[in-house]
Every structure is written in structure tokens, then in C-alpha cells.
Amino acid sequence: MTLALDRTRALLDTPPPDVIPGQLDLTRSTVTTQPLGLNDLLAATPVPPGTEAYPAQITVFCDDCGTTATHDYVVHTGMTRDERLTVARQHLTDSQNWDCGAAGDLCPDCKGDEPGMCPACDTAVIERCVACGRCRCDTHENCIRPTP
Template sequence: MYPALFTTPGVRQFAEEIDAERQRQLTKFGEQHHPDIEPRDIPVVTHHYYASRADIWKQVNAERATPSTGGRCAACPGSASGPHTHTAWDGVLLEEVYEALAESEPAKLRAELVQVAAVCAAWIADIDSRTAAEEQPAAGQVSAPLPPELVSAILRDPDSPYYPSQITVVCDHCGAEDTSDYMVREDMTPTERLGVARKHLVTKGWEHDAKVGDDFCPVHASTSAAECAACRTAFDPADSRHDGRARYGLTDHCRRCVDRCHEGGAEHVCLICDPARYGGQGS
């Protein structure tokens, strides 16, 4: 099998640091096996409490994400620029943590814990971005997740048809490039391999015009819709947080609404996940 390939900048380092910490934990404590919640508690009561805390933080985060001025905003760095948001990592993480603790089914708990880990990775990446000393890539450029020498050193599994290939997609408007490593097969045509990259880049705001075959970076992608079809809030391309107001890929929905849709339980339906009922467009 191949070593894990990460396309999100910073995730590889995060994974390596987590692995090192797990080794320290295993050395100190050995393998640990504990119940998910205090066994003396009444499960339904405990999970209900955590669910209520998750709801509180969801409301706090919704309020923080709403542009405002006045009151405590006077002390904000962006107060002079008019209405602004106040989203902070503490609220984002606590909402995810309490949502995980509220789950009683192992599969759902595991899925929520993955989201917690993803938020931790994003927070760490943000911290690193504030203190990074190395030169940042030029505007419109995305550095390769894996250096070429590392990719060339990866040993292929003789029983698997897949192997890592570095693919570059160029914006046909400004020439901006995105170079990343993708798993492809030998029998894939160049067009099919490029399609693998294009499918991933859509989640990063890129657009592919199938009629003429052109690719466009997030800056020059089509913006036919000016507001989210779900919440009717104007798209903000600069707000690219996981629950921000930027457009989610090429859908007609903002990242916040898609994030909330994906968090829904088995009974959840909305115009994003059930367009037939609500007349929306699927994400």
C-alpha cells in the first residue's frame, strides 16, 4: 500500500505530530480502553446535557458569524471598517466537541470525532500561518502537498493499479496553477487523470467549463449566483472557513449552509439534501 498522501497543506505535519504524541501516550499509559461516558451516569441524561451544550455553542457561533457593530465591537480590531463578524476557534471547536459527546451511536460518535480532529488541524494551521517565517506562495499559486523527490520515492504496491501522480491544473484566465498529488491508474487517459484533479479542485472554488475545456481559479470562476439559495445571504469569497459565507464549490449554497446540512441527523432534510421536496439544488 502507498503512504498516505495529503492534499490539504499542513495536514501531513499535523498527522505526524499526532502520531508522535500517540507514541508518547502508548509509552506512558499503554493501550487505553475506556467507556465513552461515565458508567455511573444515566446515558440519556448525559447525552441530552451535551446536546444542549452543543446547541448553545451553535447559537453562539451563529451570533458571532453575524456581522455587527456597536456594543463590545468597539474593542474589535475591525470595528473601524463597519459591520464585521466575530467567529473564533474556541466556539467552533466546542460546538464540535459537544456534538460528539452528544452522540450515543459508535459510528456517529466516530464521525463527529473526525470532525473534531479536522477543526483541531484547521486551528493549528491557522496558528502556524500567523508565525510562519518562510515565504508564502505568490498570489494564485498553491504549493505541492508533497515534494517531487518524496513522491518519486514512494514504492508502488504490485497488487494495486493506483499510484501517486502530480497533476497541475492551470487557470485559463490568469495562468494561476494548482499542483497536487492524486492517486491514478495506469490505464487512465490524460483527460481522465485531469478529471480526478478537477473533481477535487471544485471543492476549493475552481470551475471547469466542460463545453470548451477551460479551467478557472477561484478568483475567475463563474459567480452567477450572488447569494446563498438556502439562507439568502450574499456570498463572501474571502470568508472561506468551513462554515463561512463563501460559495461552496460550484453549488448555489454557502459553506455554512452546506456544513449545517452535512451535520444533520437521519431525519434531517433541507433544500440542499432534498431538492425534490424544497426545490433547491443538491450539493
């Protein structure tokens, strides 16, 4: 019994090996916490008259691989389902490197970042108007198409 206890003590006294890249490092705590302050957050959120702000957990799925992104958002009772989803898509596009546009919801691994892509309508450079070079965001009423 003493031999087993000695081995256990030796293992506990031995420093852990270096962390392998890609492996979770349990020797350091990198988690930061902040108090939620939900009431303060809800009170500070601008909402239209006659509506109330409330927290909502919204999940967006990548249309290619099925990856999900779930976050908490502050929405209000006057919003439709599509408007609440737009809040989540805007957040993912702005801060999580997703591409949520006309081509669908694409995670950072699946999106195609071609140079010159319009983030609003997902128009690539080769798909732009031949006459003016602008994307689909513009109406092109005054464009004169070249004849072939």
C-alpha cells in the first residue's frame, strides 16, 4: 500500500507536461466573467413605444456545413421572427466573421472571401454590372449595356 501512495505522491508533485498545440490547457485560466446586469442591459436598450425588451437566445445555422452559432441577444416584443434573426445575423457578420447575406448564412470555414465581394448582396467582381461595375445593391436604371 505504501508503494502505491508513494507513486501517487510522486505523480502529484510532478509538474504537468507542456500543452500540446490544439489541446485544452487546464493549467491556466483564461475565462473572464462579467456580471450579467440583465436589468441594466434591458433598461438601456432602445425600444419602440408600447414594446418591451427581453433577452432571446438565437441560433443561426451554416447553410453549407450545419455549424451553429448560438448567442443571447436583446430584442423587443414588436419584432417579428425574421427581424430577431436579422439581429443575430448582423452580429455574426460584424463580429464573428460569418457571411450572412443573399447567398445564405455561411460560417467562417465555408464562406468564400473573394476579393471585391459585396458584403450586403454577395456579388462577386465577375458578377457585377458590365456597364457600370456596380453590384446588385444598385438599381442600374441608367446603365447603358454595351452591345456584343
